[in-house]
Amino acid sequence: xxxxxxxxxxxxxxxxxxxxxxxxxxxxxxxxxxxxxxxxxxxxxxxxxxxxxxxxxxxxxxxxxxxxxxxxxxxxxxxxxxxxxxxxxxxxxxxxxxxxxxxxxxxxxxxxxxxxxxxxxxxxxxxxxxxxxxxxxxxxxxxxxxxxxxxxxxxxxxxxxxxxxxxxxxxxxxxxxxxxxxxxxxxxxxxxxxxxxxxxxxxxxxxxxxxx
Numbered sequence: 004x005x006x007x008x009x010x011x012x013x014x015x016x017x018x019x020x021x022x023x024x025x026x027x028x029x030x031x032x033x034x035x036x037x038x039x040x041x042x043x044x045x046x047x048x049x050x051x052x053x054x055x056x057x058x059x060x061x062x063x064x065x066x067x068x069x070x071x072x073x074x075x076x077x078x079x080x081x082x083x084x085x086x087x088x089x090x091x092x093x094x095x096x097x098x099x100x101x102x103x104x105x106x107x108x109x110x111x112x113x114x115x116x117x118x119x120x121x122x123x124x125x126x127x128x129x130x131x132x133x134x135x136x137x138x139x140x141x142x143x144x145x146x147x148x149x150x151x152x153x154x155x156x157x158x159x160x161x162x163x164x165x166x167x168x169x170x171x172x173x174x175x176x177x178x179x180x181x182x183x184x185x186x187x188x189x190x191x192x193x194x195x196x197x198x199x200x201x202x203x204x205x206x207x208x209x210x211x212x213x214x215x
Contacts, residue, residue, distance in 0.1 A: 027058045029066060033081035037144035038068070042076050050077065058084060064104060078144040080104055080215050101215040104143075105169020105183075108214075112139045112182055112190050118199045120192045125149070130192040130199060132180050136171060139182065145214060151180040158214040166211055173210040183211070 031054045038048040042065045050056065056077070060067035065076045080101075112135075121129025125138055133151040140147050147157050155173045166172075170183040181191030187204045 026069075027084050029056050029058045029068070029082040029084045030054070031056065031077075031081060032083050033145065035146040036077055036081050037141075038070050038075040038077055039144070040075065043142070044076070047073070047075055056082070058082065064107075081144070101169075101213060102167050104215040105167050105213075108139060108143065108169040108182065109184050109190070111142055112184075112199075113201075115139075115199045116190070116201065118192070120195055120197050120199075122195065124192075132192045135192040135199060136180050136182060140214065147214075152177040154180050155210050155212065158212040161211045161213045163208050163211050167213065169213075169215060171212040171214065172204070172208050173212070174206060174208060176209050 031050045031052055034052050036050045037046045038050060039046055042062060048070060056066075057069040058066045059069055059074070061079070062076070064079050066079045066082050068075050068077055115127060115130070115135065115138075118127055118135075119129050120131065122131050123134070124130045125134030127138075130138065133149060133154055136151075136154060137147045137149060148154055151173060154171060155177045157171065161167075161170060166183045168183060168185045172181050172183050172189050174180070179191070181189040183189050183204070184201055188201050189204050190199065190201045192199050193202070
């Protein structure tokens with residue numbers, strides 16, 4: 004009996020040491036970042052800028068973290084990992100490149116094609132332009148401001164000659180906003196009487212902002 008108990012203790016100790024050995028310290032670089040039970044799953048909490056977290060694994064573009072007495076997942080683009088990570092960090096960096104992350108945003112946004120335009124709307128029951136952009140990015144744990152004028156200050160500026168899927172496009176001096184899809188098209192909640200759709204990018208762009 005003692006031998007069996009000792010064996011269990013040794014196995015548990017090995018597992019614990021193994022977990023600690025591969026843990027890294029990360030720092031949150033977003034103003035607000037959702038913690039989820041699993042990638043793209045239910046939100047169980049939030050982290051704020053500068054908070055440190057213990058990263059214990061990686062899954063696609065997500066970091067698995069120790070969150071109190073639970074484990075959780077946060078989007079990897081908004082976690083700065085300390086140099087101790089070594090080779091694993093390089094793999095995660097490739098998987099969470101801005102291009103692939105932006106494409107994920109576009110694919111999710113397409114789920115809402117056909118949702119009617121509703122002034123002040125910010126849910127799948129009805130969107131206005133900035134409510135749509137905010138809702139889509141929130142799914143990925145990114146909190147954007149509510150208005151198109153404020154969203155025009157989010158992320159960082161990019162040239163319209165260097166657009167990537169997922170970039171935010173601002174029109175009419177800040178009065179309208181959408182998400183670049185690729186192939187000179189964008190998805191948006193246009194105006195009253197229309198619904199979320201993909202349209203040709205044949206209008207003047209006031210600003211282009213990259214969030215990832």
